[in-house]
Amino acid sequence: MKVKTPVYKNDHITSKVVDLTYQGNGVIKVEHYPIFVPNTLPGEEVEIVVTKVTRNFAWGKMVKLISKSPDRVEMKDQRYLQTGIAPLGNLKYPAQLKFKRHQIQELLEKAHLDDIQVAPTMGMEHPYEYRNKAQVPVKLIKGQLQTGFYKRGSHDLVPIENFLIQDPVIDQTIKIVRDQLRQYHIQPYDEQTGRGCIRTVMVRRGYYSHEVMVVLISNTKKIPHVEEITKEISAKVPGIKSIVQNINSKRTNKLLGDVNHTLWGQDTINDQLLGINFTISPLSFYQVNPQQTERLYETAIQNAGLDGTQTVIDAYCGIGTISLAVAKHAKKVYGVEIVPAAIEDAKMNAKNNGIANAEFVVGKAEEQMAKWQEEGLKPDVLIVDPPRKGLGEELIEATGKMKPEKVIYVSCNPATLVRDIQRFMDQGYHVTKPIQPVDQFPQTTHVESVTVLERA
Numbered sequence: 001m002k003v004k005t006p007v008y009k010n011d012h013i014t015s016k017v018v019d020l021t022y023q024g025n026g027v028i029k030v031e032h033y034p035i036f037v038p039n040t041l042p043g044e045e046v047e048i049v050v051t052k053v054t055r056n057f058a059w060g061k062m063v064k065l066i067s068k069s070p071d072r073v074e075m076k077d078q079r080y081l082q083t084g085i086a087p088l089g090n091l092k093y094p095a096q097l098k099f100k101r102h103q104i105q106e107l108l109e110k111a112h113l114d115d116i117q118v119a120p121t122m123g124m125e126h127p128y129e130y131r132n133k134a135q136v137p138v139k140l141i142k143g144q145l146q147t148g149f150y151k152r153g154s155h156d157l158v159p160i161e162n163f164l165i166q167d168p169v170i171d172q173t174i175k176i177v178r179d180q181l182r183q184y185h186i187q188p189y190d191e192q193t194g195r196g197c198i199r200t201v202m203v204r205r206g207y208y209s210h211e212v213m214v215v216l217i218s219n220t221k222k223i224p225h226v227e228e229i230t231k232e233i234s235a236k237v238p239g240i241k242s243i244v245q246n247i248n249s250k251r252t253n254k255l256l257g258d259v260n261h262t263l264w265g266q267d268t269i270n271d272q273l274l275g276i277n278f279t280i281s282p283l284s285f286y287q288v289n290p291q292q293t294e295r296l297y298e299t300a301i302q303n304a305g306l307d308g309t310q311t312v313i314d315a316y317c318g319i320g321t322i323s324l325a326v327a328k329h330a331k332k333v334y335g336v337e338i339v340p341a342a343i344e345d346a347k348m349n350a351k352n353n354g355i356a357n358a359e360f361v362v363g364k365a366e367e368q369m370a371k372w373q374e375e376g377l378k379p380d381v382l383i384v385d386p387p388r389k390g391l392g393e394e395l396i397e398a399t400g401k402m403k404p405e406k407v408i409y410v411s412c413n414p415a416t417l418v419r420d421i422q423r424f425m426d427q428g429y430h431v432t433k434p435i436q437p438v439d440q441f442p443q444t445t446h447v448e449s450v451t452v453l454e455r456a
């Protein structure tokens with residue numbers, strides 16, 4: 001059945017942009033029916049052409065900017081918006097920070113929780129060149145090997161040399177690697193045929209240590225001319241400590257395979273967070289914006305109000321970054337995480353830093369919390385840092401029974417944060433401080449925040 005919509009494909013519409021979605025697209029409305037238009041900002045008058053129509057919304061493309069927002073940044077290079085490297089790159093930084101705060105406020109309002117305050121977003125002084133890690137696809141375009149970034153929602157590679165939000169030494173390293181691969185005529189992997197050698201180049205650089213790791217992710221076991229290539233990379237990249245081959249021969253979108261061979265130098269690199277040393281291997285999860293991660297953790301730790309006498313649980317602990325930072329302010333810390341390799345890293349990092357009061361367990365946080373509760377563990381503070389889907393309900397129920405005085409919720413998704421706040425309220429907790437957004441990913445739409453919940 002054909003559905004009647006207020007607009008049709010190829011219609012031209014002139015209207016005012018009324019909102020910005022959580023993905024950074026402008027919204028115009030025709031009889032309450034939303035049309036999403038990339039690269040338009042609230043308050044702007046625009047002429048658009050409708051490009052796609054569905055039952056509940058449409059997509060449009062701007063054809064003319066009639067009046068410009070004072071918050072607009074003129075981006076000479078549209079590739080940063082097109083690729084999703086910087087979907088908010090067209091918005092001035094103070095407006096980006098407001099946008100992120102507003103995301104949380106709006107969701108609280110919708111849930112009738114407008115009495116909960118949200119503090120202004122903690123931003124960066126230089127909100128560019130912050131990423132300590134890059135994962136760059138390699139493709140053949142018009143007969144030449146290219147590195148760059150995929151266009152949003154596609155696998156069309158856009159060649160890029162300056163990635164805007166990455167450490168410039170990482171950009172420089174990618175160019176050096178690309179040039180070596182070109183020089184030795186290495187075939188990029190072809191997703192259609194499953195043939196070719198190099199799929200992706202990953203580079204990490206320690207923010208404090210300046211140590212660099214290059215990972216060549218290959219489809220084939222052998223990389224032709226691998227000795228010459230690694231020799232050149234090791235001679236040219238400043239601070240290089242490790243060159244690793246990771247083999248991923250599966251026809252999948254998954255980036256990394258399970259097998260690593262060190263081609264040159266060390267197997268791992270080191271870096272610090274809040275004065276603690278971390279060993280980082282090719283497969284480890286490690287926060288990508290070290291400067292803001294320190295501020296995020298400091299906020300979480302300060303709010304936990306620790307004086308060395310408390311027992312703390314760090315649920316969803318990864319390689320133990322929060323747990324180890326908390327350990328010196330607590331009597332005992334328990335960390336739980338689902339990925340076994342991350343727990344191995346956490347244990348090793350504890351040992352290497354001489355931290356003896358942190359204990360790490362592999363498991364689902366929701367199940368382990370219920371287990372600890374049955375075993376009679378009584379934490380004073382629970383810190384949670386879950387993935388985007390938020391907390392398992394069992395975890396919140398177990399918290400209600402364990403009754404820690406405080407819950408510190410580090411969130412990367414305001415929608416699940418607001419849902420979980422409501423569930424904690426059912427367990428007798430309430431939010432006692434303004435929620436603190438911390439901008440971990442400037443120029444992008446990601447919203448990270450710290451919430452303090454206390455027992456009523």
Ligand SMILES: C[S@@+](CC[C@H](N)C(=O)[O-])C[C@H]1O[C@@H](n2cnc3c(N)ncnc32)[C@H](O)[C@@H]1O
Nearest residue numbers: 316317318321337338339363364365385386387
């Ligand atoms: C946002 S990360 C936080 C990691 C760590 N706190 C950090 O800052 O490095 C979320 C972590 O939760 C883990 N995870 C996902 N689902 C889980 C579950 N059900 N139970 C325990 N950990 C889980 C992921 O593997 C990931 O390490």
